[in-house]
Amino acid sequence: MTLDQLRIFIAVAAREHVKQAASVLHLSPSAVSAAIQALEARHGVPLFERVGRGIRLTQAGHLFLAQAQTVLAQADAAEALLEELAGGTRGRLVLGASQTIASYWLPRHLASFRLANPEIELELSIGNSATVAEAVRQGRAELGFIEGEVQEPDLLRTQVARDAMVLLVAPGHGWGRKVNQAEITATPWVLREPGSGTRAVFETAMAARDIDPASLNLALELPSNEAVRGAVEAGLGATILSSSVAAPSLEAGLLRQVEFPLPDRSFYLLRAAKTRSSPAARAFMARLGVSVAQ
Known part of the structure; x- marks a missing residue:
């Protein structure tokens, strides 16, 4: 073998x-x-x-x-x-990233690193935060990038960025500029799947206002930010998304932001706690300003 x-x-x-x-x-x-x-x-x-x-x-x-x-x-x-x-300066670096990070934050860092390290091959897999954390834990990805919290004692976590979240509806939705608890519980919701960082932020925000997420009217559950955004543009309900994801649709008038206090969320870099980081991973972390003491 x-x-x-x-x-x-x-x-x-x-x-x-x-x-x-x-x-x-x-x-x-x-x-x-x-x-x-x-x-x-x-x-x-x-x-x-x-x-x-x-x-x-x-x-x-x-x-x-x-x-x-x-x-x-x-x-x-x-x-x-x-x-x-x-x-050596040659090698291969396997990364995992959640959809929001892979689509809107990570590409410029990948491009910058590639220009500085042309002999290092980069491979990126995309999933939700839970699947990315599991890939790093199992050694299928050396570095992972996720949104929100992860409870994995085998992983080291370092904050690398912050991300603003926004509440969104279609322009013709019945909500005004602000929304109350009764309106939140009555409207249909279009959400990312469980295990995604975006879904976790939504559920945490609802729980902080004594609203049981399970009691809400879940109209549609979708596996990508773009699918959620498109469904809300079509008038199927409300959602919470990253401001980076929402920006093109807000600028085009396809979505409307509703005032609702939402905490920023963190983007985290994950790596295995008990595994020596490769030179390629150390170089990538250094470019992000992350300590490479391990």
Whole structure:
């Protein structure tokens, strides 16, 4: 069993598709299939099963995936140590970021870092705050960027920015410039999914006003900021979004901001507490002004 076989297995498992994994890995589909077949044949354990025209992990495959991810994370840590000892400037940095950060805050920092470090390859995965934190904890991303709180003792958290939140409705919505508690509980809401930083801010803001979020009229729950913004523009209800997300629609007159006291939220950088940061990660953190003592 080789590390390359493990990388191929993890890539196929993440996408449940051989051709997509092959494209990401810059390999031929036949090479990817051969690596999976070699793993299965060597140990006599099927890792994938066919479902229609696709594939999915078997029960054994799910169990093996967790171990494979751990082994690769440890191997990457060992390689990072050697790179650091050698003082090399080449490498690969895997980042995870929530949607708001990935779309509106992080790109300029990625561009700046890339210009200064052209030999360091950057890879970014996007999810909600909960999935990003889990990716860093499991070693699938070395650095993560999320909004709001996360309770993970295995992770170090550093604030890197602040973000203003706004209450939004369509121009034709019945609310005035301000809103009271009765109007909040009566109107339909369009919200991000549980686990997102935006949803957490909304629920915290409601609870602070003695409003049970579960008692509100949830009209629609969507997995992206842009989908939420579009639904509210269409008049489906009210929402809370980052001011960065809302700005284009506010300027175009497609949304209207309602006065409502909302706390700013923090953008945080996450990293593993017990893993030595790679030279690439240390360089990226230094560019953000984050201590790289670890």
